[in-house]
Amino acid sequence: MNIIQAVNDALRLEMRRDPSVVVLGEDVGKFGGVFRASQGLQEEFGKERVIDTPLAESGVIGTALGMALYGLKPVPEIQFADFIFPAMDQILSEVAKYRYRSGGQYACPMVIRTPYGGGIRGGHYHSQSPEAHFIHTAGLKVVVPANPHDAKGLLTAAIRDPDPVLFFEPKRMYRAAKGEVPEGEVVVPIGKARVTREGTQVTVIAWGAMWHEADQAVKEGAALGIDAELLDLRSLQPLDIDAIEESVRKTGRAVVVHEAPRTCGFGAEIAALIQERCFLHLEAPVTRVTGFDTPFPYTLENEYLPRAPRILRAIREVVAF
Amino acid sequence: MRRVRDIEEARMRKGNLPAVGGGEGRWEREFPLRTVIADDGSADPAAVTLSDEEAVGLYRWMLLSREVDERMVQLQRQGRIAFYIGAIGEEATVLGTVAGMRQQDWLFPSYREHAGALFRGMPLSTFVCDLLGNAGDRMLGHQMPCHEAWAAGRFVSISAPIATQVPQAVGAAWAARIRGDDMVALTWFGEGATSANDFHTGANFAGVHKIPVVMACRNNGWAISVPRELQTASETIAQKAVAYGIHGERVDGNDLLAVHAATLRARERGAAGLGPTLLECVTYRVEGHSTSDDPRAYRSAEEVEAWRARDPILRMGRYLGWKRLVAAKDTEKFRAEAKDQVRRAVEEAEAFDPKPPVETLFAGVYAEPLWQQREQLAELRAAIAADPRTASPR
Numbered sequence: 151m152n153i154i155q156a157v158n159d160a161l162r163l164e165m166r167r168d169p170s171v172v173v174l175g176e177d178v179g180k181f182g183g184v185f186r187a188s189q190g191l192q193e194e195f196g197k198e199r200v201i202d203t204p205l206a207e208s209g210v211i212g213t214a215l216g217m218a219l220y221g222l223k224p225v226p227e228i229q230f231a232d233f234i235f236p237a238m239d240q241i242l243s244e245v246a247k248y249r250y251r252s253g254g255q256y257a258c259p260m261v262i263r264t265p266y267g268g269g270i271r272g273g274h275y276h277s278q279s280p281e282a283h284f285i286h287t288a289g290l291k292v293v294v295p296a297n298p299h300d301a302k303g304l305l306t307a308a309i310r311d312p313d314p315v316l317f318f319e320p321k322r323m324y325r326a327a328k329g330e331v332p333e334g335e336v337v338v339p340i341g342k343a344r345v346t347r348e349g350t351q352v353t354v355i356a357w358g359a360m361w362h363e364a365d366q367a368v369k370e371g372a373a374l375g376i377d378a379e380l381l382d383l384r385s386l387q388p389l390d391i392d393a394i395e396e397s398v399r400k401t402g403r404a405v406v407v408h409e410a411p412r413t414c415g416f417g418a419e420i421a422a423l424i425q426e427r428c429f430l431h432l433e434a435p436v437t438r439v440t441g442f443d444t445p446f447p448y449t450l451e452n453e454y455l456p457r458a459p460r461i462l463r464a465i466r467e468v469v470a471f
Numbered sequence: 472m473r474r475v476r477d478i479e480e481a482r483m484r485k486g487n488l489p490a491v492g493g494g495e496g497r498w499e500r501e502f503p504l505r506t507v508i509a510d511d512g513s514a515d516p517a518a519v520t521l522s523d524e525e526a527v528g529l530y531r532w533m534l535l536s537r538e539v540d541e542r543m544v545q546l547q548r549q550g551r552i553a554f555y556i557g558a559i560g561e562e563a564t565v566l567g568t569v570a571g572m573r574q575q576d577w578l579f580p581s582y583r584e585h586a587g588a589l590f591r592g593m594p595l596s597t598f599v600c601d602l603l604g605n606a607g608d609r610m611l612g613h614q615m616p617c618h619e620a621w622a623a624g625r626f627v628s629i630s631a632p633i634a635t636q637v638p639q640a641v642g643a644a645w646a647a648r649i650r651g652d653d654m655v656a657l658t659w660f661g662e663g664a665t666s667a668n669d670f671h672t673g674a675n676f677a678g679v680h681k682i683p684v685v686m687a688c689r690n691n692g693w694a695i696s697v698p699r700e701l702q703t704a705s706e707t708i709a710q711k712a713v714a715y716g717i718h719g720e721r722v723d724g725n726d727l728l729a730v731h732a733a734t735l736r737a738r739e740r741g742a743a744g745l746g747p748t749l750l751e752c753v754t755y756r757v758e759g760h761s762t763s764d765d766p767r768a769y770r771s772a773e774e775v776e777a778w779r780a781r782d783p784i785l786r787m788g789r790y791l792g793w794k795r796l797v798a799a800k801d802t803e804k805f806r807a808e809a810k811d812q813v814r815r816a817v818e819e820a821e822a823f824d825p826k827p828p829v830e831t832l833f834a835g836v837y838a839e840p841l842w843q844q845r846e847q848l849a850e851l852r853a854a855i856a857a858d859p860r861t862a863s864p865r
């Protein structure tokens with residue numbers, strides 16, 4: 151199963167289980183979404199539960215909020231994460247704050263699914279990784295699966311979560327990442343990182359599509375005799391701080407990888423946390439391997455993306471420090 | 472025409488939606504579909520706003536536009552460019568509007584009006600370089616294909632986010648008025664874009680302040696897979712003008728002469744201080760949304776075929792035939808010339824280095840790079856020197 155199929159499977163199973171789950175967004179109904187993540191759902195659940203909306207992201211999220219208040223479980227899709235910005239007011243000012251500002255009288259749990267990330271020759275409006283904006287806004291959870299199993303399990307958990315969740319899907323890996331996924335219910339709890347390789351010399355922290363690059367870099371590093379530990383964060387908010395601390399205390403070194411630009415990227419927060427909590431264990435500065443401080447480019451996207459060679463270089467530098 | 476309407480109505484009945492867009496409702500009477508070229512190619516001379524020479528010239532532009540679109544789709548299929556989005560079937564709308572504006576007027580495009588950039592002097596090979604994102608790309612490889620900018624022709628930079636250009640066009644036209652310049656801005660957008668907040672904002676600002684702007688909606692029936700009737704419950708797009716207190720018109724977007732005449736009227740209104748016009752051009756997207764799309768998944772072949780029969784180039788050809796300005800063999804000759812022009816442009820463009828130099832990655836983020844961009848460029852160069860795989864081949 152690939153990630154698209156896993157997302158589709160999770161949506162279908164949750165819609166069968168819970169009649170309050172609805173899917174809405176641009177092109178999600180009859181067409182099944184431009185990436186076909188909701189393919190076949192309108193046929194099974196009808197037009198009242200799988201809704202083709204007009205072209206307005208603020209409308210998609212604003213109406214989803216109203217549905218959530220009234221007791222439905224909306225799963226709005228934003229066609230590309232790059233097009234989430236027209237909905238920022240609804241997400242940051244409204245969705246994130248509803249529970250807080252009503253003193254807990256109201257809540258608007260929903261799962262905002264959106265494909266993110268580059269490497270598909272999509273230029274800056276089809277490639278960005280805007281996760282940091284949302285992690286920075288209290289009241290939102292932010293989840294990024296790297297493989298089909300986690301896509302299914304995390305999406306299921308997100309739909310059942312009492313809080314609004316931003317669910318970023320690594321579109322470059324949509325069909326490239328394949329793996330065994332059990333039939334029927336799969337739940338991966340939100341807030342738990344996964345150690346995908348145990349090692350002793352350096353902790354490499356990544357998520358989503360960049361986990362795959364980091365994995366390659368770590369394998370190449372192993373061939374050079376470097377014993378790296380690799381963490382797939384899976385959930386950025388809540389963050390599995392215990393997993394990070396435990397690993398960095400053991401290795402004394404950390405390399406954080408993300409596609410988004412470096413300045414104020416989530417890597418900055420992780421580096422600060424490690425520095426605050428593991429300072430006495432550190433053998434080298436915490437290093438970031440990230441996209442550059444530019445808009446996402448078109449032609450030079452592979453130069454921009456923190457691909458395995460750049461990650462490996464950082465790993466070697468940190469280990470040699 | 473009848474056939475298309477029948478199909479549209481049938482589609483709407485099937486969807487169990489109110490009968491909008493295809494019937495003879497109140498708003499369609501209020502905003503009648505204006506045409507100039509009759510089915511047999513004849514036209515009332517009093518309604519024709521193009522000289523014979525201009526008419527032939529624009530016919531050739533339409534043929535070139537079609538040739539470019541068809542050829543670029545082929546290049547995409549061959550893997551020579553990554554993506555393409557064109558205006559097949561919408562040539563009369565794009566060229567009729569741009570030709571109705573004056574040279575000094577600014578253009579705020581969506582992503583299908585490449586013919587507008589070319590019409591305003593962007594060399595075809597430069598356009599192809601943009602598609603390739605190569606060393607000859609005027610956008611320095613920063614944007615995906617079909618997001619060109621051509622400042623010399625006052626054709627602004629294309630964005631992917633829908634409808635952002637609409638209030639921007641209003642601002643530019645407003646600035647021209649503040650400066651006392653005779654400049655009316657033209658902005659293009661699809662009917663899907665009329666659902667976006669920025670359409671509302673642009674129309675509202677323009678209405679309140681009587682801004683000289685022509686808001687040209689390419690109502691091509693589809694926003695990717697979403698049909699017009701799921702975009703708005705309005706019978707027409709043009710009637711939206713009423714609520715904004717601005718002028719609205721509805722023209723046959725496949726009739727070059729009708730689009731041109733309507734644009735002239737709209738421009739005149741703007742220049743005379745009468746404010747904006749919402750110009751609905753009723754046309755059809757006969758191909759997929761882009762090379763990434765497969766429209767067979769969501770619409771019928773009959774519908775598409777009915778619209779192919781209303782091809783704007785055939786329509787204009789019939790007019791020129793009726794006027795005895797162009798014979799079939801002339802069209803063949805024009806087509807061959809367009810083909811040749813495109814072939815040469817592709818050749819020229821493909822002669823450039825496939826990648827712009829690495830420093831272009833950081834160019835233009837700010838007027839002058841900050842220390843971050845300078846350091847990161849050095850970091851990238853060092854990484855490439857250490858492991859050439861960092862700079863992947865194209």
Ligand SMILES: Cc1ncc(C[n+]2csc(CCOP(=O)(O)OP(=O)(O)O)c2C)c(N)n1
Binds near residue numbers: 664
């Ligand atoms: C804000 C935003 N949301 C979604 C998209 C994805 N998208 C690209 S084109 C398109 C449909 C646009 O339809 P329309 O405005 O009718 O123009 P057309 O493509 O038919 O010319 C969509 C949804 C986008 N580009 N921007």
